[in-house]
Amino acid sequence: MSYEAEATPDKAPRTGRREAAVAALAGVAVVVVWEIICRIGLVSKLVLPAPSAIGIALWASVREIATGGPMRGNMLTTIYEILAGFGVGVALGFVLGVLIAEIASIRRVAMPYLIALNAAPKIALAPLLLVWFGFGMGSKIVMAALIAFFPLLINVITGLSSVEEAKLKLMRSLAASRAMTLVKVKLPDAMPMIFAGLKTAIVLAVVGAVVGEFVGAESGLGHVIKQSEFQLDVSQTFAVIVLLSIIGIAFFYAIEYLERRALFWTRPPR
Amino acid sequence: MLAAVDNATIGASQTSATGAFAIEVDGLAKAYRLGEATLVALDDVSFRVRDGEFVSLVGPSGCGKSTLLNIVAGLVSASAGEVRVRGSKMRGPSRSIGMMFQSPVLLPWRTNLDNVLLPIEVFRLDREHYMSKALALLRLVGLDAFAHRYPFELSGGMQQRVAICRMLLYDPAVLLMDEPFSALDEMSREFLNLELLRIWEEFRKTVMFVTHNIGEAVFLADRVVVMSARPGRVARIVPIDLPRPRSKATLESDAFFHQVTAIRKELDELRS
Numbered sequence: 001m002s003y004e005a006e007a008t009p010d011k012a013p014r015t016g017r018r019e020a021a022v023a024a025l026a027g028v029a030v031v032v033v034w035e036i037i038c039r040i041g042l043v044s045k046l047v048l049p050a051p052s053a054i055g056i057a058l059w060a061s062v063r064e065i066a067t068g069g070p071m072r073g074n075m076l077t078t079i080y081e082i083l084a085g086f087g088v089g090v091a092l093g094f095v096l097g098v099l100i101a102e103i104a105s106i107r108r109v110a111m112p113y114l115i116a117l118n119a120a121p122k123i124a125l126a127p128l129l130l131v132w133f134g135f136g137m138g139s140k141i142v143m144a145a146l147i148a149f150f151p152l153l154i155n156v157i158t159g160l161s162s163v164e165e166a167k168l169k170l171m172r173s174l175a176a177s178r179a180m181t182l183v184k185v186k187l188p189d190a191m192p193m194i195f196a197g198l199k200t201a202i203v204l205a206v207v208g209a210v211v212g213e214f215v216g217a218e219s220g221l222g223h224v225i226k227q228s229e230f231q232l233d234v235s236q237t238f239a240v241i242v243l244l245s246i247i248g249i250a251f252f253y254a255i256e257y258l259e260r261r262a263l264f265w266t267r268p269p270r
Numbered sequence: 271m272l273a274a275v276d277n278a279t280i281g282a283s284q285t286s287a288t289g290a291f292a293i294e295v296d297g298l299a300k301a302y303r304l305g306e307a308t309l310v311a312l313d314d315v316s317f318r319v320r321d322g323e324f325v326s327l328v329g330p331s332g333c334g335k336s337t338l339l340n341i342v343a344g345l346v347s348a349s350a351g352e353v354r355v356r357g358s359k360m361r362g363p364s365r366s367i368g369m370m371f372q373s374p375v376l377l378p379w380r381t382n383l384d385n386v387l388l389p390i391e392v393f394r395l396d397r398e399h400y401m402s403k404a405l406a407l408l409r410l411v412g413l414d415a416f417a418h419r420y421p422f423e424l425s426g427g428m429q430q431r432v433a434i435c436r437m438l439l440y441d442p443a444v445l446l447m448d449e450p451f452s453a454l455d456e457m458s459r460e461f462l463n464l465e466l467l468r469i470w471e472e473f474r475k476t477v478m479f480v481t482h483n484i485g486e487a488v489f490l491a492d493r494v495v496v497m498s499a500r501p502g503r504v505a506r507i508v509p510i511d512l513p514r515p516r517s518k519a520t521l522e523s524d525a526f527f528h529q530v531t532a533i534r535k536e537l538d539e540l541r542s
Binding site: 166171263265 | 367377389420
């Protein structure tokens with residue numbers, strides 16, 4: 001039972017610190033070896049630029065972002081597409097998930113189509129979305145929304161249908177209406193699943209926005225990657241990939257922070 | 271002793287008797303279809319529980335005692351026969367019934383106080399009005415200090431005490447308890463038996479208490495309904511004439527021992 005406080009074995013803090021040190025050291029070692037391979041000319045810089053070159057390109061990008069250069073506009077475009085796509089996809093996924101989990105007739109009608117749509121490679125729709133929604137942000141937002149939608153939908157349905165039977169029996173014994181049971185028991189109970197879906201959805205929204213930009217865009221970080229590839233500026237490509245990763249990680253941890261605040265009962269304080 | 275409890279008691283009229291019997295079970299049967307076969311869980315079960323009476327149900331596992339309780343609660347429909355609670359036929363869950371289950375079933379995202387208040391929210395009654403009563407009930411079971419804490423901060427026995435408060439909050443006339451202390455260790459169970467009796471002496475609700483523990487059944491009840499299995503039938507109804515109020519001393523008395531032994535023999539005979 002999730003609410004039964006269980007003694008979590010205290011990991012020895014010393015072990016944790018040692019592991020962190022090993023991880024950091026491994027990362028540094030990889031970067032150093034990578035740098036050496038590039039410096040002695042084992043790999044062309046058109047294939048794999050040195051970490052130092054990527055660092056310089058990244059620094060230039062960050063400065064441009066800070067001073068209001070074109071990179072800032074590109075980054076804001078992509079962030080906007082990610083957030084808008086995430087918002088739309090997640091909102092639709094939540095509403096449809098609740099309807100499907102709660103109303104059997106909707107479930108029977110909608111499920112076959114949703115399973116088929118989920119199985120279809122949605123990335124392959126990107127060229128079509130470009131035709132439908134244009135070169136602007138619209139097509140990217142739709143792409144991001146489309147792939148952020150499914151993980152949330154599925155997790156909402158799973159969360160709502162796996163509520164502990166005893167809790168439902170309690171509500172039945174109080175003659176609670178379905179809406180009351182949904183609001184007071186099922187939705188809170190499904191929150192861990194819903195948050196897990198949100199974390200998957202935000203990462204996929206980043207993928208959706210960038211893929212949308214690859215297919216055709218006037219601005220955005222995906223657009224910058226394509227441009228830098230045309231100019232054989234591979235360091236710049238890597239720098240933008242790092243920026244995109246930072247954006248993805250930041251959004252992911254923002255949701256995780258909200259999760260910790262909202263779902264205090266899943267991690268009993270000791 | 272508990273002015274706040276008494277003042278806030280809205281459904282006080284509920285507890286006053288309208289008839290001699292709080293629960294009437296009449297020719298109750300329940301059959302489940304298992305593919306081709308039919309499983310008869312309950313067969314022609316009839317008995318009556320007087321207003322304010324404490325009745326325990328014991329029987330071997332599979333005798334349908336939990337099914338019977340769920341039918342009385344209106345959670346499960348009967349195949350035949352009927353249940354009347356305070357004279358009116360049960361057609362579904364009712365506010366005149368309070369339930370307790372094998373597990374406390376507290377909602378982990380709610381404080382203990384909010385868990386006690388859950389029925390009031392479900393009934394769309396005024397939360398503020400019941401606040402003092404909820405707190406008084408928590409004080410009654412010795413958990414007022416934990417009102418604003420969460421269930422995961424409590425032991426299993428303390429959680430069941432919160433569940434007792436939740437069951438009593440809206441003043442149901444009939445309490446249905448389905449092996450509520452069976453998941454607890456022996457010491458906690460004994461303590462909660464005493465607590466339950468202390469609370470029952472105060473409110474004098476009608477109680478149907480399902481258990482597989484013969485000692486618990488005898489210690490708590492005015493009468494013990496002994497059931498047989500497959501199909502579930504009432505084998506015997508044993509009056510328990512132990513004096514009240516009962517205490518730990520009751521558990522050590524010869525009379526208690528004899529009653530327990532008599533019912534154990536009864537159950538052994540049913541099995542053979």
